[in-house]
Amino acid sequence: MPDIATTIAIKLIQRESVTPEDGGCQNYIESLLAPLGFVRTHVDTGGITNSIYTRTGELPGTLAFAGHTDVVPTGPVEQWQQPPFSAEIIDGILHGRGAQDMKGAIACWIAAIAELCGEYTPLPTLQLLITSDEEGDSIDGTIRIVEHMQAAATLPDAVIIGEPSCSNSVGDTIRRGRRGVVQVRATIHGKQGHSAYPQDADNAIHRAAPALARIAAIKWGEPSAGFPATSCQITNISGGTGASNVIPGHCDAFIDIRYNPGNSFDEIRAAIEAACADCECTLDFDHVATAFSTPDGPFLDLVCGSILRVTGTETLRDTGGGTSDGRFLAAAGIPVAELGTTNSSIHQVNEQVAVSELATLTAIYSDIIKHFEVLA
Numbered sequence: 001m002p003d004i005a006t007t008i009a010i011k012l013i014q015r016e017s018v019t020p021e022d023g024g025c026q027n028y029i030e031s032l033l034a035p036l037g038f039v040r041t042h043v044d045t046g047g048i049t050n051s052i053y054t055r056t057g058e059l060p061g062t063l064a065f066a067g068h069t070d071v072v073p074t075g076p077v078e079q080w081q082q083p084p085f086s087a088e089i090i091d092g093i094l095h096g097r098g099a100q101d102m103k104g105a106i107a108c109w110i111a112a113i114a115e116l117c118g119e120y121t122p123l124p125t126l127q128l129l130i131t132s133d134e135e136g137d138s139i140d141g142t143i144r145i146v147e148h149m150q151a152a153a154t155l156p157d158a159v160i161i162g163e164p165s166c167s168n169s170v171g172d173t174i175r176r177g178r179r180g181v182v183q184v185r186a187t188i189h190g191k192q193g194h195s196a197y198p199q200d201a202d203n204a205i206h207r208a209a210p211a212l213a214r215i216a217a218i219k220w221g222e223p224s225a226g227f228p229a230t231s232c233q234i235t236n237i238s239g240g241t242g243a244s245n246v247i248p249g250h251c252d253a254f255i256d257i258r259y260n261p262g263n264s265f266d267e268i269r270a271a272i273e274a275a276c277a278d279c280e281c282t283l284d285f286d287h288v289a290t291a292f293s294t295p296d297g298p299f300l301d302l303v304c305g306s307i308l309r310v311t312g313t314e315t316l317r318d319t320g321g322g323t324s325d326g327r328f329l330a331a332a333g334i335p336v337a338e339l340g341t342t343n344s345s346i347h348q349v350n351e352q353v354a355v356s357e358l359a360t361l362t363a364i365y366s367d368i369i370k371h372f373e374v375l376a
């Protein structure tokens, strides 16, 4: 007989919820939380299922858990050893899409609350912020939940995000921030002409090459603590007609910048524009994700302390990986820690998680909730 967390994880995986579908997951979550005293607030937007589940606590302070019920597509079903939504346990391993990312973590958080409520443990106010738009565009997901909470003045004091943060064992890594992302589409303009008559043309590649070299050589300064240096990569370049005797009239380039919180979007845009100042060009900036970082302090100490008590593991406070919904919560001034299962099979065929990991994660979550205090 599986434990509570595993039982809930199975039920969630069996509800097919490929992004942006929720597949009935959040109604199932409501059926688990309502008997524990949670009230659900719907923040559905643009066809996305968003919910805030709130249980008013006996203790001061509000601790939130944020997560998503949507999963990425399965990929080739025939490559799965088990059907991706069957949620079978074989030799202590739970198989299925979402096992690590991140139905397993949602199940662990609910199991931890259920156990604490069953023990009549006094608790802070608890919120679950659940969206079905994390793996997709993230346009109508967590950001709408944050907007709702800002308007209603119900923002939490801190948030745990259940993203699979761990490398080899549960608790070895949390993410306390993420780099930001800026993408630039650059078109350098010239005048097309015959290569034998350069006086009548203006070679766009000749104009682009030094500008791109200047972009590649930009010094972005010292990275902020705990973050890798800002990386600016020219990822595509194209120009010319394919004929060797035609001077190109334009040259296109894509630039991808992963920036740490020591840099800002405005600073990045200004630096790229300055590098291109002497050519006629069109620069199209897309600020894909804002960098965020939760500083060392009581909340991260609490999370790492709980991990240490439960597992004996010293935790790496990391900022790696792509972006996450943490950026929307951090932008509202909320301390963010991402802590979930290991991430060895996320987005792959044969996604799976060890049942023992779910038990460990549940124990850590329980310890965090029990020791949560209002953060000064």
Ligand SMILES: [Zn+2]
Pocket (backbone or CB within 6 Å): 068, 101, 102, 134, 163, 164
């Ligand atoms: Zn995820």
